[in-house]
Amino acid sequence: MLTFIGLGLFDEYDISLKGLEAVREADLVYAEFYTSCLMGTNLEKMEKLYGKRVILLSREDVEQYPNWLNEARDRNICFLTGGDTMVSTTHVDLRLRAEKLGIETNLIHGASIASAVSGLTGLQNYRFGKSASIPHPYESRRGTRIISETPYDIIKQNTELGLHTLVFLDIDKEKGYMTINTALELLLEVEGKRGEGVMRGTAAVGIARAGSEKPMVKADYVENLKSFDFGNPLHILVIPGKLHFLEAEALVKLAQGPMGFMEKAE
Incomplete structure (x- = not known):
């Protein structure tokens, strides 16, 4: 049996009781981060609460060489991830690999950043369009700095439909955790290159440390938000589309947004 367990948003205490019971009953516990x-904890704290050793897997262990899956043929294995399980395509692929090997799988869900963002900002979840992910820039073989324009295109498409965009920010082993500030600067750089006007004068909402006792939630116009200090990671960004008047009120009162949001609301 292979049980996928979502650990929630911030620390070791976000795991569900069902998930905790499954971990304690497992023969082996693996995790990928x-x-x-989870920025509010570490492996030592997790192992102390769970009462189990947690074996940390690399990207290669999960995506390219998941030989450890064979252990789930005749043993009870748990696979831990941040947030909710199966949100990442990587985890769906892993589950399908297990099924092809004849391994029974089970899911134990955890709190998701997607639903947490709606709760923290007051933006209604059914008004979100396709989500986007902003990767760190990279250098081509010729030494040219390359910025992905796909996130900008997704935001543009959603905005034209009046939909909100949830923007995930890159986590890179070498370059670290992307900040909201960097993400906005990259989007504005793409916009400047194209000579378009999707981002400028647009509302944006930054969320930092969701799931902690004191998450940071700040709404403002893009030009102002890019210099705001959100503190420690993890960060996530929302570019709202058309605002319902309740959403606009929530951004003003819950996220210290400008009163101008109310004037443009429907």
């Missing part, structure tokens, strides 16, 4: 991670 390259798609997401």
Whole structure:
């Protein structure tokens, strides 16, 4: 049996009681934290609460050489991830690999950043369009700095439809955790290159440390928000589309947004 367990948003205490019971009953416990991670804890604290050793897997262990899956043929294995399990395509692929090997799988869900963002900001979840992910820039073989324009295109498409965009920010082993500030600067750089006007004068909402006792939630116009200090990671960004008047009120009162949001609301 292979049980996928979502650990929630911030620390070791976010795991569900059902998940905790499954971990304690497991023969082996694996985890990956390259798609997401719990910033309020570490392996030592997790192992102390769970009463189990947690074996940390690399990207290669999960995506390229998941030989450890064979252990689930005749043993009870748990696979831990930040947030909710199966949100990442990587985890769906892993589950399908297990099924092809004849391994029974089970899911135990955890709190998701997608639903947490709606709760923290007051933006209604059914008004979100396709989400986007902003990777760190990289250098081509010729030494040219390359910025992905796909996130900008997704935001543009959603904005034209009046939909909000949830923007995930890159976690890179070498370059670290992308900040909201960097993400906005990259989007504005793409916009400047194209000579378009999707981002400028647009509302944006930054969320930092969701799931902690004191998460940071701040709404403002893009030009102002890019210099705001959100503190420690993890960060996530929302570019709202058309605002319902209740959403606009929530951004003003819950996220210290400008009163101008109310004037443009429907």
